[in-house]
Amino acid sequence: MSPPRLHRRTVLSALSASLLPALGRAADAPQAWQSSYAPYNGPLKAALASGPLPVQGRWPAALRGTLYRVGPARRELGGARMNHWFDGDGMLQALRFAGDGTAPRISHQGLLLATPKLQAEEAAGRLLYTGFATTLAGSPPLAGPDTVNPANINLLPLPATGELLALWEAGSALSVDPATLQARGFKAWSAATQGAPFSAHPRTAPDGTVWNFGYVPGSGKLLVYEIAASGQLRRTHVLDAPQADMVHDFAITPRHLVFLLMPLKFSGQPGVGDPLSHYRWDANAPLAALLVDKADFSVQRFELPGTGLFHIANAWEDGGTVQVRFVAQPAILQALRQLRVDRPRDPASTTPTQWTHITLNPATGQARMETTGLHGVEFPRIHPARHGLPTQFTTLLARSAGMDARVHGFDTVLTLQGDKPQSHTYGPGWIAEEHVYVPAGPGAPEGRGWVIGTAYHWPTERTTLSVFDAQAVNAGPVARVTLPYGLPLGLHGQFVPA
Numbered sequence: 001m002s003p004p005r006l007h008r009r010t011v012l013s014a015l016s017a018s019l020l021p022a023l024g025r026a027a028d029a030p031q032a033w034q035s036s037y038a039p040y041n042g043p044l045k046a047a048l049a050s051g052p053l054p055v056q057g058r059w060p061a062a063l064r065g066t067l068y069r070v071g072p073a074r075r076e077l078g079g080a081r082m083n084h085w086f087d088g089d090g091m092l093q094a095l096r097f098a099g100d101g102t103a104p105r106i107s108h109q110g111l112l113l114a115t116p117k118l119q120a121e122e123a124a125g126r127l128l129y130t131g132f133a134t135t136l137a138g139s140p141p142l143a144g145p146d147t148v149n150p151a152n153i154n155l156l157p158l159p160a161t162g163e164l165l166a167l168w169e170a171g172s173a174l175s176v177d178p179a180t181l182q183a184r185g186f187k188a189w190s191a192a193t194q195g196a197p198f199s200a201h202p203r204t205a206p207d208g209t210v211w212n213f214g215y216v217p218g219s220g221k222l223l224v225y226e227i228a229a230s231g232q233l234r235r236t237h238v239l240d241a242p243q244a245d246m247v248h249d250f251a252i253t254p255r256h257l258v259f260l261l262m263p264l265k266f267s268g269q270p271g272v273g274d275p276l277s278h279y280r281w282d283a284n285a286p287l288a289a290l291l292v293d294k295a296d297f298s299v300q301r302f303e304l305p306g307t308g309l310f311h312i313a314n315a316w317e318d319g320g321t322v323q324v325r326f327v328a329q330p331a332i333l334q335a336l337r338q339l340r341v342d343r344p345r346d347p348a349s350t351t352p353t354q355w356t357h358i359t360l361n362p363a364t365g366q367a368r369m370e371t372t373g374l375h376g377v378e379f380p381r382i383h384p385a386r387h388g389l390p391t392q393f394t395t396l397l398a399r400s401a402g403m404d405a406r407v408h409g410f411d412t413v414l415t416l417q418g419d420k421p422q423s424h425t426y427g428p429g430w431i432a433e434e435h436v437y438v439p440a441g442p443g444a445p446e447g448r449g450w451v452i453g454t455a456y457h458w459p460t461e462r463t464t465l466s467v468f469d470a471q472a473v474n475a476g477p478v479a480r481v482t483l484p485y486g487l488p489l490g491l492h493g494q495f496v497p498a
């Protein structure tokens with residue numbers, strides 16, 4: 001497959017400069033910005049179920065399986081309250097697509113994950129523990145990170161063992177029964193790694209091998225995991241990795257692991273009044289790219305202009321170079337401070353993200369970074385069986401010019417096929433959640449199939465699942481299902497085919 005040609009500055013500049021504003025619609029009558037948080041900043045039901053649900057439009061006959069999603073949900077108990085989007089007990093959602101195209105049976109189930117943290121706080125009748133960016137007075141000392149593990153960021157299906165793992169960044173994976181959504185306890189890959197961090201963005205290679213990492217801020221180390229498709233731990237290795245103080249994502253290629261370590265430095269315990277004061281942006285330090293040889297874990301380090309990031313879309317080998325596609329967040333500390341559930345978004349304090357390309361050349365040691373002109377995007381997703389292989393098709397979220405500037409998040413789903421964008425803006429009152437690409441089948445060309453995702457409509461307090469033809473997102477959804485309630489705004493999801 002020829003390498004993607006995404007770095008056509010003119011096309012993507014035109015997208016940001018003209019297409020997105022053109023897609024924006026006139027804003028609704030002013031809404032209280034707080035209403036966009038209604039489902040997750042107030043009372044929350046621990047369990048939800050509905051279905052079969054009526055389908056609007058034509059459900060694709062071959063689209064069968066389950067979209068699992070997870071995110072921070074419970075933020076208040078006994079008068080104690082968390083105020084950051086990333087702080088909240090994980091709630092697992094399962095949107096199940098059974099039946100066939102003529103008689104689809106769509107249902108939803110949601111359940112708060114019964115972590116030790118949730119159980120301890122329910123027994124106490126109130127939230128007890130300080131979170132990632134919320135400080136609670138009197139928070140007890142921790143036996144380890146899993147004491148406060150809310151299992152609220154992402155999911156990893158393990159087909160060979162029938163497990164679904166709910167992931168956090170700083171602790172163990174939580175094993176969940178994919179049929180009942182009941183938590184079955186933290187996963188121990190081995191005695192030596194029990195309780196060690198297992199990050200929230202593992203990469204499953206085309207052969208089923210799962211690669212992941214874990215880190216402890218300030219340690220200067222990365223713990224690498226290689227897990228066979230059978231679910232058995234194959235290897236672990238500890239890498240020296242200065243500046244690995246906040247590492248949310250990584251990438252794989254057939255030969256390498258790729259880490260992008262941003263110059264966000266950990267400097268100890270949080271100060272009073274600013275729960276993120278233990279992180280400091282070092283404007284003089286580079287973005288460090290580590291290319292790790294999978295065979296012997298040797299590391300080659302590259303330096304790039306300093307930028308932050310949450311998510312990498314993909315990486316692959318190309319003619320002796322390594323290509324990386326990611327979403328740069330130039331002001332990540334500012335972005336983290338913005339993600340409060342008790343304050344409106346402040347557009348004056350917002351720096352747009354940038355869809356960015358990196359080329360690493362192991363032979364020459366040279367590294368190059370190019371921004372594309374597409375900005376304001378996040379939540380990149382690719383073909384689930386092409387991690388580490390060249391990809392042309394990426395699904396992202398974006399903000400239209402018409403979105404209420406006080407509301408956090410996104411209102412537009414956007415796809416890139418090569419350098420050709422398509423997008424659909426949900427419109428006033430909507431917040432779009434991460435959308436995922438579901439290939440039409442194992443042999444189908446990349447980009448054929450569906451883009452599916454949920455969006456929350458705050459005026460009616462309802463969540464809707466939309467299905468798009470992946471080749472025609474501009475045309476709007478081909479099928480929609482609206483739940484009889486709103487779901488807490490989540491983070492990431494995974495589709496498991498039937």
Ligand SMILES: [Fe+2]
Nearest residue numbers: 248310311492
């Ligand atoms: Fe993430």
